Amino acid sequence: MGVRSWFEGWPVYRQLTGTDPLGRGAAAKSDGSRALTARTDTADSVARSVCPYCAVGCGQRVFVKDGQVSQIEGDPDSPISRGRLCPKGSASKSLVTSPLRQTTVRYRRPYSTQWEGLELDTALDMIADRILAAREQTWEDVDTQGRPLNRTLGISSLGGATLDNEENYLIKKLFTAMGALQIENQARI
Amino acid sequence: MAEAHPVGFQWVMEAKRRGAKVFHVDPRFTRTSAVADAYLPIRAGTDIALLGGVVRYILDNELDFREYVVAYTNAATIVSEEFSDTEDGDGFFSGFDPETGTYVQDSWQYEGHEGSSGSGHTAQERDSAAGLTHESHGAQVGGQTRRDETLQHPRCVYQILKRHFARYTPEMVERVCGISQEKFLELARAWTENSGRDRTGMLVYSVGWTQHSVGVQYIRTGAIIQLLLGNMGRPGGGVMALRGHASIQGSTDIPTLFNLLPGYLPMPHHAEHPTLDEWVDSIRHPGQKGFWGNARSFAASLLKAYWGDAATPENDFCYGYLPRMTGDHGTYQQVLNMIDGKIKGYFLLGQNPAVGSAHGRAQRLGMANLDWLVVRDLFMIESATFWQNGPEVATGEIVPEECRTEVFFLPAASHVEKEGTFTQTQRLLQWREKAVEPPGDARSELWFFYHLGRKLREKLADSPLPRDRALLDLTWDYPTHGPQAEPSAEAVLREINGYDVTTGRPLSGFAEARADGSTAIGCWIYTGVYADGVNQAARRKSRHEQDWVAAEWGWAWPANRRILYNRASADPDGNPWSERKRYVWWDAEKSEWTGYDVPDFEKTKPPSYRPAPGASGTEGIAGDDPFVMQGDGKGWLYAPSGVLDGPLPTHYEPVESPVRNPLYGQQANPTRKMYAHPVNSVNPSPPQEHGQVFPYVFTVSRLTEHHTAGAMSRTVSPLAELQPEMFVEVSPDLAAEVGLTHLGWAHLVSGRAVIEAKVLVTDRLTPLRVDGRIIHQVWLPYHFGFEGLVTGDSANDLFGISLDPNVLIQESKVGTCDVRPGRRPTGPALLDLVADYQRRAGITPGQHAPAVTTDDEGKEHGAS
């Protein structure tokens, strides 16, 4: 290493002579940090997304490496958020990659003291059977004056404000067709 | 706003940098207060008194934007002589029926329309939360009205408003809200000075405002001020609701709600809407002005989207398939029915009522008494584990070996593992691209419901039963892709948008909707989001490449319009009110409306257009009627129908309050929805005795670092670390009075529950002087529960169940409690403590005090 490059490697020198007089950027950079690449540079793909928390609707860019989310950042193009995210939006990567996330179906039998495993398809089948049984037991065709009711009050649902419009559309459509009226979400709360 | 909607708050700071004055009204000093020009600490639950004070200030000093008010609002409209005000009824309007606790609205109508309130009796409207259908349109009102544009007629709306708010003086504001007259006048002055031709002011609220027994009337008061000051339909104006969930707006537009169908069409009622014709007429109100005249097209197109080929004009488009309401089927009624064993199965879809809903114990006891429960979430939430880890297990009220509820926990896909649209708080739809596949068994709701529907239809394929026709005839053939057979969200969005049934061409606007079955539309207010076969919600033109309206970022309903009723941004002749506030205007040369936004008006209807006498629907709307969804084209200062608890907002005390209403003999909202159920109770308030057992006011809200019931934040390590513990904020005065130490423990007791929290002694809470005495308020975050990385008692456990009559939303922003030092008891001793408080307060669970609290004389005046 020549004297000159040794000298130029000294942060104070760069701070005094370079474009970074406060020493908060380029001047303070070490060889180690210079060699680093941002996760966002090496991503295989980027998805344009929206923060899942509050209704401000901040734009997000979701960076993916090897099929895993490697980083989530604010979308600088968004006229709503101009690239910013609050603590919750900034924690979205931790949200979607949290080790606490459940990835298998869990099943608790009546009167049981513990969870057990269940195949997803079996669960779906069991739920379908229970819906049909609840309709069977609680179906109301007409009121006392013979006017149509076409419903079951044996089934309830709560949720939707964290879901997509397309999902809410299918939820409402299916429940309505099965006569389940008692469908609610956070908008009532 | 800085706490709960931080990134949205950057625009408030931007406005402040350009000279805007920011006023923050909150029971607690927050990050918003820290950067506001003025902070007004308020007693929780008294906002109508404060805002009513502003209305009086405007009217008394004639500071309203007169030209706007006369032309665009119903200020000049004459009201029936049968109407009598709360000033004459000690807190009651005319038409109150003490038997049902609701109003008959005939006397509230415009003169000459007394018989046409359409409401008849409003008890049924209350049960079906009918107010919600007005999210996109006004209520029924006669189109042709008598007006006095000098505003002098004693029964014109302007004069009625003046009399109604005459006693909301600065002294009264101080007495009710605990806000000094000086601070109040500073607010009133700034608001009025910053409104008019050249300037606009904005009112921003977070939806905690809706969580009051008078929630809808809070917002009405704000709307009255903004109309009087000419701040509606104009840039920088309006009433801005900050909603709390990524797509809570979307889940109201395309409702997962019992009383609505997509696009604010009401769910049919068994007695009112037995046939398609009766249902449609109840929406379009024949003879009325405005765009709801086309209701038949919207309704037929929805049924066509649901039932496709089976839906024909001859069979009323399968209208008969729709389930019918008979009364209140809201979430709180459901929970009480669960406790009573009437409900078999419950789905929870990304929602955690064990923590997030009022009266957590009732929620958990209800869930413990089901046949089955399906929880779909990212994390193992309290609502899935109540049978194992809930507080009722500790008290012995739920014994796992005796709890029969069968629980299915199904992991859900996160927002980056599926594609689809969220509708954010300004009605803007933004499409999200999918980044990665969901892990393991995790699936989207789209997947779950599509395949559940498929299975149900398979199982029923040979069913001869009429009740199964609606499922079997349903259009349910969405294309799927990928290894999991994920249904196409774009195909669903296309159906929501609507299409021509013969050609399949996506429609470009709701004007193309037809009543003859030739169009199918899943949600008519969203028509246009898939115009030209292009996913308009996916548009992402950078803000650097377009103007400040940013019309090419996402898509806003209706018709990609960013400011509703923007015809009001121009004067009656169609010219901008001022250069500075130019937004949408009439281009006389081209004979069309133009501007920065999509005009909220028929494009070529000139300002000079006057309807022929008796014209209805859109033809009835004059060229200077900007409020095109209202039955008279006007902004409503006075609501002759549609709001069940009164045509004007009135200050009532919260259901639980330490204060006797200083304005009227009637203490609390007489029309509120109450539930006399053994699990429910209300702490006593004046004029009842024993209110002193619960001497303190508590209120709850959000922390920046957590999200509602905590499922998406107490499980995420950076957020859990930032806010690791349940706490209660108390003022130094209250800490001294009760004997609390900073960082020590306190427990709070209501008639429902006792919870504990760490103590934060802070002057962020201000003791308030109210009606001659000091009222202490405490504040709690409501995010905590017993699962996740960080745990704590749930603040919502303290609340009972009392609802706003218009929308059936619970009062969960204010209640009364006792505060005591130290930790709460555990096990059965906890139940004993609550029972002891109930006994001392004279509470008999299952009974509530009478809603009417006036003396007999008052009743004679108001309650007819």
Ligand code: SF4
């Ligand atoms: S980043 Fe924060 S402000 Fe923006 S949408 Fe997410 S939670 Fe709301």
